[in-house]
Amino acid sequence: MVQKLKLEKDTIISVKNVNLAFGEVKALCNISLDVFEGEFLGICGPNGSGKSTLLKTMVGLLKPDNGEIEFIKRDHKKFQVAYVQxxxxxxxxxxxxxxxxxxxxxxxxxxxxxxxxxxxxxxxxxxxxxxxxxxxxxxxxxxxxxxxxxxxxxxxxxxxxxDVIILDEATSALDYRASAQFMNLLRKLNQEKNITIIAVHHDLSMLKEYATRIICMDRTVEWTGAPEDAKLDETLLRLFFYNSPH
Ligand SMILES: Nc1ncnc2c1ncn2[C@@H]1O[C@H](COP(=O)(O)OP(=O)(O)OP(=O)(O)O)[C@@H](O)[C@H]1O
Ligand SMILES: [Mg+2]
Structure with a gap:
């Protein structure tokens, strides 16, 4: 039993049934997701799909209308989340x-x-x-x-x-070479310092290369899985080309 528990991934951030609206605009609809210790989580979705709103809610800059966000730390130290806007x-x-x-x-x-x-x-x-x-x-x-x-x-x-670094389009102003250098730096911090990374990124090829798991969202979580999963491209096509913009 102990063995099995150790093999399971440890959740460090748990988002449960989070809703947030700006007036008539429903930015987050019943979002539930777990962030696992030591992962490099990439988040993608079309413009206006609630990515920045989700990150701001996670770091406490916005308060959800309902639902909860829990930070789980095992050794009683203060949980440190760094947010790079x-x-x-x-x-x-x-x-x-x-x-x-x-x-x-x-x-x-x-x-x-x-x-x-x-x-x-x-x-x-x-x-x-x-x-x-x-x-x-x-x-x-x-x-x-x-x-x-x-x-x-x-x-x-x-x-x-x-413990966690959360980044919102951190390389949007950078050219390809500088972006790749920056992503390599994040990978190094993730792998060598075991810092959990959550990165919203518009460059999907970059996300596929660097993330260990990807979440596709459009106001709610549409899909999550490994970057090499064939379902990812299917989901991206649907979200970016077939869904009507809002
Ligand atoms: N402070 C705000 N007041 C009112 N509406 C807002 C506010 N912030 C975001 N919104 C709306 O909430 C929705 C989600 O916005 P958000 O910025 O989270 O999207 P995003 O996925 O980060 O988009 P992008 O890819 O363009 O950065 C949008 O419809 C947006 O207009
Ligand atoms: Mg945004």
Missing amino acids: QMREFDRNFPALVKDVVMMGRASHAGLFRRYGPKDHEIVDQVMKLVGVDHLKDKPQGQLSGGQFQKVAIARAMAQEP
């Missing part, structure tokens, strides 16, 4: 040095009014090296390229020492 120009214009942006990731550990200590600085140095932005640390973030900026966003997320 879509790149926005005004974030780049915020006048801060790269090292200070990454330090902001430590805020949830430092607590209110506590100064950053040696451990915080050590972690910031470590993650900047890991992500490959160490050489940029004294640059104002406004001077970075799109790809460098996204890497800094990941370094900031990593400084939180997260």
Whole structure:
């Protein structure tokens, strides 16, 4: 029995019967899904299918009308979820040095009014090296390229020492090479640090290459399975070409 339980995948986030409407617009209709520890979950769906709304609900920025989202952590530590939003120009214009942006990731550990200590600085140095932005640390973030900026966003997320990183179209501003580099970085964090990744991504070929499981959604979960499953293409065709837009 113990053996069997160990073989089963551990759920770390459980979404149950979640509904959310913006006025007349039903963005999420009875969404239920489990996120398993250590997976690289790719989420796809047409424009307006509720992907960003789902992520925002998962990180607590939006409250569902009903249903529940549970975070399951076994060792009583605080559950850390890092959320990387879509790149926005005004974030780049915020006048801060790269090292200070990454330090902001430590805020949830430092607590209110506590100064950053040696451990915080050590972690910031470590993650900047890991992500490959160490050489940029004294640059104002406004001077970075799109790809460098996204890497800094990941370094900031990593400084939180997260269990899960949730990304919304994190490579949309990047060219193919920079996107692939970025996805490789996510894969490395997933495989070497056992960080669970949840990534909404518009590039389906990229998702198929990097995700260990894919969810197709259109306001509700339409399909989930392995990237190599033949049913995936069938579902994508139906969602992207045959369903009427809303
Ligand atoms: N703050 C809001 N107020 C009102 N309606 C909203 C709001 N945010 C999203 N919506 C609506 O909810 C639906 C789902 O939007 P959402 O942004 O989650 O879609 P998405 O799948 O992320 O789309 P995209 O691929 O374009 O990013 C859309 O119809 C959208 O217009
Ligand atoms: Mg979106």
